[in-house]
Amino acid sequence: MKNKTYLKASLREIAYSKGRFIAIILIILLGTMLFVGIKAAGPILNSSASRYVKEHNLSDLQVVSTGGLTEDDITQAEKISDAQVEAGYQFFYADPDKNEVVQVFSYDSDQKQNQLIVTEGRLPKEKQEIVLDSQAENDGYQIGDAYEIKDSDQLTDERYQIVGFVNSPMFISSGERGLSNVGNGQVSYFAYVPKEQFTSEVYGILYLTFANTQGLETYGSAYEDTMEENREEIEKLFADRPQERLTEIRQDAQEQLDPEKAKVEDGLAELEQAENQLQQQQAFASRLPAEQQAQLAAAEEEITENRQQLTDAQEEIAEQEQILADLKEPSYSFHRRADNPGFQEYGDLSERIAAIANVFPVFFFFIAALITFTTMTRMVEENRREIGTLKALGYSKFEISKKYFIYALSAAAIGIVLGSVIGTEVLPRIIFVLSSDRYNFSQVHIYYLARPIIQASIAFVLASLGSALLVLMKDLREKPAQLLQPKAPKPGKRIFLEYIKPLWSRLSFNQKVSYRNLLRYKSRMVMAIIGISGCAGLMVAGVGLKDSLSSVTDKQFGPIIDYQGIVTLSDEADNLAEREAVETIFDREDPVTAFLPSYNESVEIRQSGQGTQQLTMMVPEKAEAFSDYVHLNNLDDQEVALDDDGAAITEKAAELFGLNVGDKVTVYDSEQRPLQVEISHIVENYLGNFLYLSQDYYQEVRGEEYQPNAYFLRTETMSEDQENQLSEDLLASDRVVNTSFVSQQIEAQEDSMANLDAIVLIFVVLSGLLAFVVLYNLTNINVSERIRELSTIKVLGFFDKEVTMYIFRENIIFTLLGIVAGYGVGIVLTAFILRQASMENVIFPLVIHWTAYVVSGGLTIVFTLIVMAVTHVKLKHINMIDALKSNE
Template sequence: MNRAYRNDIWRSIRKGWKRFLSIAIITALGVGMLTGLYASCMDMYYSADKFYDRQNLFDIRIMSPAGLTEEDVRAVSQVKGVEAAEGAFSQTVQTEVEGAGKSAEMKVLGAKGINAPYILEGALPAQAKEIAVTPKYMEESGASIGDAVAIGNDTYTITGVVLDPMNIQSTGMASVFRATVATDYTFFVPAGTVKSPMFTAIYATLADAKELDTFSGEYEKAVRKVVEEIERQRGQTGSNTGVPWYIQDRTSLDSYSSMINDLSSIEAVGKVFPVIFLLVAVLMSLTSMTRMVEEERGLIGTYKALGFSNAAIYRKYLLFAFMACLLGGMLGDLFGFVLLPQFISLVLEELYTLPQYELRFDILYGVGGVLLFLAAILGATALACRSELRQTPASLMRPKAPRAGSRVFLERISAVWNRLTFLNKVTVRNLFRYKKRLFMTVGGIMGCTALILCGFAIKDSIADLGIKQYETVYRYDLLAVAQEGQFDALVQQLAADGKAEDFLDVRADSVKLINAEGKAEKVQLMAVPEDAAIGDYIRLESVDGELVQPEDDGVLLTQNAARILGLKAGDTLALEDMGLRQHEVTVSRVIKNYLGNTVYLSEKQYEALFGDFTPNGLLAHLSAASDQEQAAYAESLLDNDHVVSAVSTAALLEEYGFDLMDAVLLLIIVMAGGLAFVVLFTLSTTNISERNRELATIKVLGFYDKEMHQYVNKETLLLTAAGILIGLPVGRFISGFLTVALNMPSIHFAVHVEPVSYLITAAITFCFAVAVNWITNRTLNRIVMVEALKSVE
């Protein structure tokens, strides 16, 4: 490549900088979307994996209803593939916070450092009567290091604030999506605090497991192999012959599984939206490069006459597109691997607590994203050059013959055509005369409109879930659960307060559902008395739309859990209670539910599985008029020692939110809006460029600037309106697929788009069209009539 040829390439970039930047920006948006959401998820996975490795989180957990012995620990440690095994002891204890009774899980620190808590402040307890607590306790109690904690009849001194690696979920999220009963806090005490010959669990780590990514298939395969070996030997390893062992991996941890599900939803968005960006990028690059080649017809003819090969000429335009795409790709990778993950991390920190969120650059994925857009845009550029390079130098050095006029469809409808003004007739003819521009503009605007509406559709669907769950499905105002054996005290409390209009006593527990393949999901169990009017408190509606009641020969299962476990009416599954005992049941009906998972049983079915039906909770309608009063009353019940949990549906609805997806969707809407702006700007400038002589002629004929603006802008706005009208139903159609991809274990998305979202989407796109027209009007004002109308001859 000689110097003059190189200079010509740089001259083309300087002259066509708008075209160059539009290709670069579209590429940057597409690559940023493709790599950014992926990188945000991968960084979270990477940070969690490193944290788990540093804290030596278990790979396998073994539990048994009869407890486990030191002999069991030794047997597990001798299994091939096990690096270390340690017996652990934990128990549920009672404490008091702000005068209210609270439950806590007290864990004894192990000597081998498995599941070691991460020290946020202070130090781990080393002496008797010392204790480490989690941030939730410090926040709610207002305690400081050195203060005392009363547990039963004993008093402990706080030595440190720690993060439990077995639960990294931030406080507040579980109450919204999972209504299961659990302990309030986690405490850690030194070894020797509890004297017991039996362990509540055995934790094992695997050899070389730290070298594997805990979220990878390779890690799952390694764990499964050891689990199968333990199951094969458990008849010999168990000290109590015939007592079952329950062998679990890390997916049994709620926060571990929840994080995978949350990040999977973001990955689903990251796989779908960039495809639309890519298609729009191809359309825009094809339009831009086709116009560039047409503008330089004479130059191409001169090159060919001077002996330049087609390959050399191709190289010029391919280099132009390559440099624009490469610049955009690098900016997109910078945005995708640095800026966007930092933005997402701010939201993730509200959901999951990790000491450090680590950023890393995936070279293969980053380069792959750029190469994908390079291939698409360079292909479009080569296609744009092909038709011109087929012509001879003589024909290329002459101006292209003007497009032949033709009658449009509307001209055949004389009743309409004859009533149009002259300028409107010209507008209609121009729209259909430049068919390529028509399809490019309408197609580009359609894609951008569809993207924006998809964002609003998912946002509306998420916002609608709270209303559907807490106003349509849950008709009660209060769910209160008492300490075991204290239900009568709870009923007396409600009667004394006089706040409840009526209530229904129920049995509420936390259970685990296990399907035939061993896949498990933790849910809330609710058993109701015989002949109870459950419909007044909870709307039990099957997925077929039929109102149902709990049956004596099966259970009602919410649709979220049924989907996750692959179950339908008539299938069987195992219910595992808190004592790790499993009971086989049949799914009688699958019912609608939007947030959380619940299995409903009749009194007879409960007694057949678990024994005597003893209520421990109640569903109540409150007389309090306002939501604030209902929430305040539920909060006041927690001040009583006999109350484990008291939840107001009004408070849940107010607290309901999904900050993670809201942030992602806001980002998508902004980027789709940016794409719409670039598309409109590119097509508008191309339109002006290819009609330079026509517009100069209109100026010569005496059109004022304002009339010229109206002449051109009318076409852009009409094409934008057409793109919006097509893009809205297309966006609604695409959003249906996205919400399927975004379904999570605790959430069932039902696609819902508010009418105002259609209006906002159309308004956003139309505002961009008006802004682009305002910018390009200055280009119209600068058209030099003599320069535009001069002939090559």
């Protein structure tokens, strides 16, 4: 009966202190929700992507070749055990009238890989039907419209009917469609035409799916490692195919030329016989009648004309044979999922979330646990007399402790359960919904991660129950008589302001009391400042994180990269005359103000214990002019120039491989040829990894003649239409394969950073809520601890506003000190998060704009005012008689 009664009393404690109980639940809920939700967001987003690509059977690898793909290539690919191989057609089509570039694929109803997702209409059933990318619908295309592809070299028909709009798992981004070597260089959308419409004798693409990747998360390290092994295996199998394919092309072409060549030779032989006969007849022409002489003259003209035609055909055949002789080996490319447009960007989003989740929620979690600890500690201390009474009545230590166990565990359990459920179910969905307009995923797959839930449970149970146990262990060792007596209030002390006589003498009585109380209760002051500064710092970090991530483009483009475009030349444009023809185009294009030839190539650095990294090697033709296009500054922010003693490497690559000035490093070009260079400068860079060499140093270490293959362009500010027109003009010359503009890189980077807007919004909102709950809880604790003191001054005649200001004045000081300290916390926290979120090819600078401080300080002050308004109402209704009753 005794225990039953005590249990009821324990439950009544919850009812009597609803505000405190709810505050503890909210603090634990917010801490758990952010910690569990953000920890789960990255894995859930990745898992959702894996389910999507698995459901639609996205190929693991795509093989393309500049020489087309044959049955021999398919046979070679099928040598890989348990590899599913499918062949298809593809080509790029530029519509000059609409300024569009379309990537046209073949559609086969029996194709198992890369299954299309119909968003409207249906898939093709007849050979003159076509489906378009769902993005094409935004350009005004509708089901039932006629659609023309005027490319007789690729397709049987030109005119098709649109029967549907689709998404493809190869293009998970809702906007990015990749690059092309026709038109303006940017793919607008894709289209699928029935396979039987294609006229090419060779395939355009091979799709491969591997059995050893089934069941692996597409963004997981296990999948990446497995695919790296698969790629290496298929590259070995195809190592001889470029030479074999070149031989096949030459043989096929020669087989077509030989009959024509034989026909021409036979024609020349017959013509020679006819000429001999004509010459014999012309010997007696003077004796022949005029009519026959005219016939001989006509025959001679005909023979001459035929000889000219046969000679022209012979020269043309010779030219084609020379072209075949000069033909270079076709290149084979092996594209993994990460190479698909938008695929890696989505993975980077998850990686950034995961990196942020290792810092921000943990700090948030720490503040929540600290406040929970403080609240529970104060609660137990307030119940000293009750504990003493129960001890005097013969209750055991365990029986006395049960009440606090129930209280702490109830609050922790409710907060943890609600926080885990809301965090897992809501936060990933919010992130997904706010990012869904950039990706084609239809839904997010939610599942619960045990690890963060267990971590949150342990931490908050320790914070709530552990704090109660710590105080109980101390109090239960005391005798009932000691516990029944209230603790003596802390004695007042002179504070440092009192020694500043001119200032102290000008303060009112109430102000003096407030300032003395601040230092009288130091632990309360420290906890308040820590709680407020932690929340303010979290809000600064939330907004500052967005500022820093968004500032990459501002730091990279302009201060470092000062060109507006790069023009990549075709393999055929390998002589001075061809380059001069391209430069002629630059000279006549109004937006182009300057250009600089360069040799650009993608190279690799390998090192044991460190993953292979790709760098872009740039070798400008004139090192002294390069500073107008790329500003090279060392890590001391001093400008440096390319020299003939070594190469300049960007800082992130140097950091990854532990390189210092004077070190030598070996890089491998696209043909895997080694190139050893000495590092003469480590230069500032934020986006990408680069290696810069002067022309003379490149020729020294390479041992071959320098040959530019690209141009840096400086232009006036151009609109998108102007960029497209310039790109079209360059591609139309057949000497250029691609033109990339810096504006496109900036747009892509900003879109990538915009994916984190949802994360920043969540951080700021939840940090603000935590700040509000912390302020409310600390103020309540302050009021409940000093209820007798506040009642006393009310009895002495203080007005309601003066009583409120008694507390409010202290809170304002706590808040201001907490905000200032929070700014420092926010800067340190942001810097730490950025180091954790740093990627292999991106450095995030620490940039926090004034708006972050305004948002953080402003919200904290607003929350303080709201809390004090609520507190004012509560203080007005204090029952002074009850508060001042004493049992001593």
